[in-house]
Amino acid sequence: MSRRIFSALAVLLALRATVLPFSLNRNAAHIDWRTAETEHFRFHYAKELEDAAGYIAGIAEGVYNDKIQRYNIKLPNKVEFTIRDDIFSNGWANSIENTMNIWVTDWDFPVRSTHNWLKDVVTHEFSHLVSIQSGSKLPSYIQGVVIGFQDYYNKPVQGDFATIIPFTGQPNWFAEGVAQYESERSGYDAWDSHRDMMLRVAALDNKLLPIERMETFAGISIDYEKGPYTQGFALTRFISARYGDAALIRLWAEYSRLHRQTMSGAMKRVLGKTDRQVYEEWRDETTARFAEQVKALGPQVYGQKLTSKGFYNYYPRWDHRDSGIFFASNAGRDDFRAPVRHLKLADTTKKEEERLEGVPGVRGQFDVAPDDSTFVFASARETDKNGIHKIDVYQRKALRDVPFFENKDPTEKRVTKELNAANPSYSRDGSKVVFVRAEPGLFRLCVAPVPEGRKLDPEEVKTIFPSDSLVRGKFGFNIYTPKFSPDGKRILFSYFDGETRNVGLINTDGSGFVPILARPYDERDPEWAPDGKSFFFSADSNGIYNIYRYTFDSRTIQALTNVVGGAFSPAVDSSGTKIAYINYDKDGFSLYLLKDVKPPAQPLSGAFPVHPQTADVEAMELSGKSEKYLPIPTRGILTPIVFGEQLVASNHQARNADTKWLIGASGYMNDPVLKNEIGAALLVETGKGIDYFGAHDEILSPDKESQFFLNVSNHSTAVTLSAAFARGNLTSSDTVRIRSVDGTDRDTLQTQNYALTFRDAQVSATYNLFDASAVGDEERASFVKLTGGYNWNDFNFYDL
16 A cells, blocks of 8 residues: 555656646757846846846836735745746746746737736746745745555545645635736736636626636636636726725735735635625626727727637738738647648538638748648747747748658758747738747837748848947837738837837838827827838727728728727738738637728727836846856655554454554755756655664664655756665555464464565766757647666565
């Protein structure tokens, strides 16, 4: 039975190892990690991210005192803050270890309006750290206690159980809602038009997620956003407005009481109502408010809905005959990965899926050539020499038959190499491509010719905007969805200047930049009219995203839709009279067709959109103040364990048996960059005295059951080095019949106690030979590891 305990300890430690982000990129051993220390933080970052790290340090120190004083808490030590960069945007805080991680590049996300990413994510994650620690029942490094019990195997009715009683365990809606709320208080986040859109559509369609679904990250990807994030933020703001801002602080304080295991209990104590009662108040008020908002909109103007499958359909592009529409769609998937498909507009008697045709190997952001012959698209399928994925622009032939065993498209051309390039778009003659490329903390606009061969000479890629002087010392300047003008001489694009998202115009040689639209709204997705005299775009001018037309000569703006959800990403046909666009409705982001392009009968009405007005941040100078990073494990988690097991009964009729209790703990320590990790666990039997050491020449006495496990791993080089040691001591007893030898035929029964002690040690070295991603609709990681190691073990048997 103790073997089960040992296995559980091994799994508990192995779970931590699975989160190390080094499985495919050879441990990122090429990175020159640096460490710089400020008053309240230790920042760890790649040397090339030093400027961004200084900006992040300024944000973190700027919000530190406000959050610490607000929650009346003292952190156990300086926060270990790791700064990374990759092909995704993310951030997380570990309140147990007092650590933070953020990724600096702001890749666009379809369910959020545009904010200053670094200001928001730093404040959001630090608010997690402070608020969750304020709600911890014991020191933050003790995450909970594991309690378990195991019946003997031949008991008629088994009664096994194992559980963890957490010391931190708040519902996700409250944790995420408070983090967003705290960032809003600092001016770095806001209840924006995207969140309002998702909540409005769900409320009016009676599809708000119940409070139970808001507590966890479950279901399809869009529910992740709608539940803990969007609804969590809305409910948190409701509690603040209805019960006072201080109620949020009191809820964390009440939750920190040792006996308090549910947020509902904390809310009943602080607010006088359970979480369900507060949720119902919020739900009813929210639904009523949105119903009034829709009444004020006036006559609604929509196009015809073309899709019902998938919650993420985006980037519509007309084919050259105007007989169909290419678009990215995640139909049949639970995440946001969206392969490109073609929808035929004729044959409307056929089912939707019968009119759809997939485009092999093309996914996400794309454009189609004017004659439909090829596609350009962004993909992260290739890696650099260090095994790190980079987003690049590729070209492929369109709508071709793919052989069953084809591994790579022979028509594919690579337009960029290791540039982190995205949002590609063709010129009208198909000879050039415009795209954006990411640098740490900002994006740049680039133009390149379509390569004649398989690859493009990097010298032919021209960066045209912004100039170094415009963005020097600034972070958060982003560029999106650039489009060539019909004559190929100008480029329209959306950009974020650190405060608002606007529409700009520039010549293809980089001269003559003009902010065409720079109003206090979120203005995005510009699309040229065929004659080049106007363009279409999406904006939240009335608090709801709609499609508008801007005319250059008159400098006038006309609304073309009036929707309840939100209208995005317009694509106009060659006649200029039909617009394919994306409309957010009850099914998510759906494809619509507006056949008659004309303004609504009356001006749009609604609420004024809210956008954060952020304060300037003074970057901290880290150059010359940093030191080489030392991967020393300093932070960890300790989990006490109490486990009971019953000795095997002597026969199947037995109803009772002696109970054996073991106590101990599991824990691990690591360094902030996760280069070195130490994990250990120990359980020992209680109730047999305190002489745990030295008997029978064993370090731990064999008459008491015990389990010990130690694992050490190092990821500092391209070769992963690991070592593990396990020792187990299992005790048991047998009933032995001793036959009489004196002829009296009187046998006796005797109990024989014994112990089995085993030891096992392993060392290994692992190296990833290569890393690649396969083509097709699914991204499949294909890698081969070279591993060598040594294993030693022995066993001893003791009569006790």
